[in-house]
Amino acid sequence: MSRAADASSEPDSRPHVVVIGAYGSAGVAVADRLAGRAEVTMVDDGEPGGGLCILRGCMPSKEVLSAGAHRFQARHDERLEAPPTVDTEAVVERKNEHTADFASHRRAAVHELAERDGVEFVHDTARLVDDTTVAVGDRHVDADYVVIATGSRVNLPDLPGMESVTPRTSADVLDATSFPDTAIVMGFGYIGVELVPYLSEVGDVSLTVVEHDERPLGEADPVFGDALLEVYEQQFDVRVLRETREQRVEATDGGVRLHTDHPRHGTVDAEALYAFTGRRPALDGLGLETTSLDPGPDWVEPTMQAADSERVFVAGDANGREPILHVAKEEGHRAAENVLAHHHDEELTPYENVHHHVIFAGLGVYPFVRVGHTAETARDAGHDPVVVTRRARDDGVFQTKDVPEGLARLVAARDGTVLGYQGLHYHADAMAKFAHLLVSQEFDVREVPDRSYHPTTTEIVDGLLREASAEL
Numbered sequence: 001m002s003r004a005a006d007a008s009s010e011p012d013s014r015p016h017v018v019v020i021g022a023y024g025s026a027g028v029a030v031a032d033r034l035a036g037r038a039e040v041t042m043v044d045d046g047e048p049g050g051g052l053c054i055l056r057g058c059m060p061s062k063e064v065l066s067a068g069a070h071r072f073q074a075r076h077d078e079r080l081e082a083p084p085t086v087d088t089e090a091v092v093e094r095k096n097e098h099t100a101d102f103a104s105h106r107r108a109a110v111h112e113l114a115e116r117d118g119v120e121f122v123h124d125t126a127r128l129v130d131d132t133t134v135a136v137g138d139r140h141v142d143a144d145y146v147v148i149a150t151g152s153r154v155n156l157p158d159l160p161g162m163e164s165v166t167p168r169t170s171a172d173v174l175d176a177t178s179f180p181d182t183a184i185v186m187g188f189g190y191i192g193v194e195l196v197p198y199l200s201e202v203g204d205v206s207l208t209v210v211e212h213d214e215r216p217l218g219e220a221d222p223v224f225g226d227a228l229l230e231v232y233e234q235q236f237d238v239r240v241l242r243e244t245r246e247q248r249v250e251a252t253d254g255g256v257r258l259h260t261d262h263p264r265h266g267t268v269d270a271e272a273l274y275a276f277t278g279r280r281p282a283l284d285g286l287g288l289e290t291t292s293l294d295p296g297p298d299w300v301e302p303t304m305q306a307a308d309s310e311r312v313f314v315a316g317d318a319n320g321r322e323p324i325l326h327v328a329k330e331e332g333h334r335a336a337e338n339v340l341a342h343h344h345d346e347e348l349t350p351y352e353n354v355h356h357h358v359i360f361a362g363l364g365v366y367p368f369v370r371v372g373h374t375a376e377t378a379r380d381a382g383h384d385p386v387v388v389t390r391r392a393r394d395d396g397v398f399q400t401k402d403v404p405e406g407l408a409r410l411v412a413a414r415d416g417t418v419l420g421y422q423g424l425h426y427h428a429d430a431m432a433k434f435a436h437l438l439v440s441q442e443f444d445v446r447e448v449p450d451r452s453y454h455p456t457t458t459e460i461v462d463g464l465l466r467e468a469s470a471e472l
Contacts, residue, residue, distance in 0.1 A: 014038050014118065015144040015343045018134045020126045020286070022110055024051040025325055026316025027149035029332025031113055037340060040119045041143070042110065043126040043136050049110075050103025052151050052317070053325045059102055060174050061194060062360060063095040068201040069363040075201075076235070077402050086202045088177040095174065128287040131309045135287075145311050145339045149332065150286065152279035152317035157186065160248040165256050167275035170195060179203030180271035184258050186246055187276035188216045190359045193228070195276060197363050200236040208268050209240045210260060216240075217424075219357065221374045221409065223389070224424045231362055231405050241265055249273065281318045295320075302350035304335035305342070313339060327353060354440050355420075358429045366406050367429040372420030372439035378411050385419060386412045386445075388467040390460055392425040397455040401426060410464035416444035416472055421464075427457040434461065445469050 015038050021027040022042035028051075034040050053059060067086050075083035114121035124137040134141045154169050156162065167186075168176075173195050183199065185192055188211045199205040215225030232238045244262040251257075255271035283295055292308045293299065299307050300319040306312040313335040316328035334351040341348050359368045378385040393404040406425030412418055421435035438448065445468040452458040 017145045017339055018141055018143040019147045021149035021151060023049040024149055024151045025053055026328040026332040029329045030147050030315060030336045033333050033336035035113055035116050035119050041141055042121045045125040048103055050106045054102045054106055056171050058325055060095050060099050063098055064091055064174055065198055065360055065364050067091045068198045069365050072201050072363050072365055092175060092177055128291050131291045132311050147335055148314045148318050149316045150282045150318045152323055153282045155278045155280040156275055157277050159246055161250045164251045165249055165273055167273045169275055179205050182206045182270040183272040183274055184268050184270045185209040185274045189278055192276035193359055193361050196238060197236050200238055206237045209238060210244050210246055211240050211242050214243055220370055220422055224422055227407055227424050228361055231366055279323055281320045303338050303348040304331055356436055358432050366424060368424045369428045369432045370422045371432060371435040373411050374420055375411055378419050383413050386468050386471050388464050390463050395460050397457055397459055398426055408460050410468055412445050412468050416446050418443050418445055
């Protein structure tokens with residue numbers, strides 16, 4: 001009899017759960033929540049191991065961006081005589097040191113979990129034999145439940161001629177100490193928005209960026225995408241081809257040539273091609289073809305349970321729903337709780353997420369944040385919203401700090417409830433937690449204290465609250 005059959009007849013027993021991808025943020029969250037409440041086998045073959053955010057994502061990218069930010073601000077301050085020179089060797093060396101330290105802490109946390117009763121860690125490759133049987137090394141593990149938390153990997157476009165060139169990815173940028181003079185960028189989502197100004201500022205690269213839509217920041221109200229384009233095209237060596245699609249690519253003696261459908265710049269030549277074209281779930285080699293799982297659209301329910309298998313849960317980037325670190329952790333916790341709920345024949349709870357994004361645009365000097373609704377999504381949800389907007393330069397604090405670009409917007413319901421916040425300005429990222437509290441706790445704009453320490457950048461929020469209250 002299988003362990004799954006045993007579990008259904010003994011609902012009070014502890015289920016055996018295999019977590020595939022134990023070093024990542026979602027996998028750690030699952031195992032931590034299940035420890036002491038289930039038998040847990042954690043599996044990961046990562047070398048050195050530590051998860052995408054730590055090794056190749058959030059942390060190292062912000063490390064290198066910070067160097068570009070210092071130079072950018074110095075270059076734009078006429079009170080300073082000359083911009084500093086960035087030592088790219090030192091940037092990468094320090095990034096590697098910090099990354100190694102962060103990753104060692106993650107591995108230590110996983111190994112400490114494995115010391116608890118009923119928890120083991122196996123440093124090996126996992127492959128599914130069927131829905132709940134996992135081959136790990138030379139053994140087969142029969143589980144009651146499997147949680148897939150294998151993260152994501154670079155998604156290169158299937159474009160004619162791609163086999164003839166070697167596109168550079170975000171990982172290559174993080175390790176780069178030298179740069180080409182000219183380059184083409186495919187992909188202007190959050191990865192491209194963050195790395196394009198770094199290539200321009202630190203690498204001194206002249207860039208042509210392909211943007212499929214009319215403007216970047218598709219999750220924002222249009223005014224924010226327009227503002228970001230203005231900053232990038234005026235303050236960096238960046239040309240953005242809007243509403244343009246790539247058609248094919250070819251290698252040339254001087255580098256690479258991209259053919260597009262742009263009416264005036266149909267063909268672009270450069271020394272290098274950067275592909276910041278997003279990520280896809282890392283499911284290759286997992287053996288899904290031997291299971292009932294079909295990783296297509298909507299293959300994972302909001303409960304994190306696989307649509308095709310009630311004993312398989314998928315959390316984090318692997319489910320393709322929203323590849324954001326804090327979401328991966330929350331999904332991991334929800335998956336763990338729902339594994340236990342299913343085991344005890346209880347109703348599963350869907351994961352509900354308040355939209356909460358930060359993009360470190362403009363080298364993090366002009367980050368973009370969105371929490372909750374935009375004006376457009378609020379209307380789509382049936383609201384007749386109050387929408388108030390302030391330009392950063394209208395608050396003296398941004399001018400005194402010599403960072404006058406950008407704007408912020410507050411969206412409220414007619415009863416005063418805060419529905420959303422967007423900001424593209426200096427320290428906008430620091431507003432995200434405050435905005436999340438306002439939205440998630442459904443504060444009334446008229447009840448939020450109008451009191452920020454002067455002069456600090458939170459004064460822009462006070463201004464929005466005053467204007468929204470006055471309109472109400």
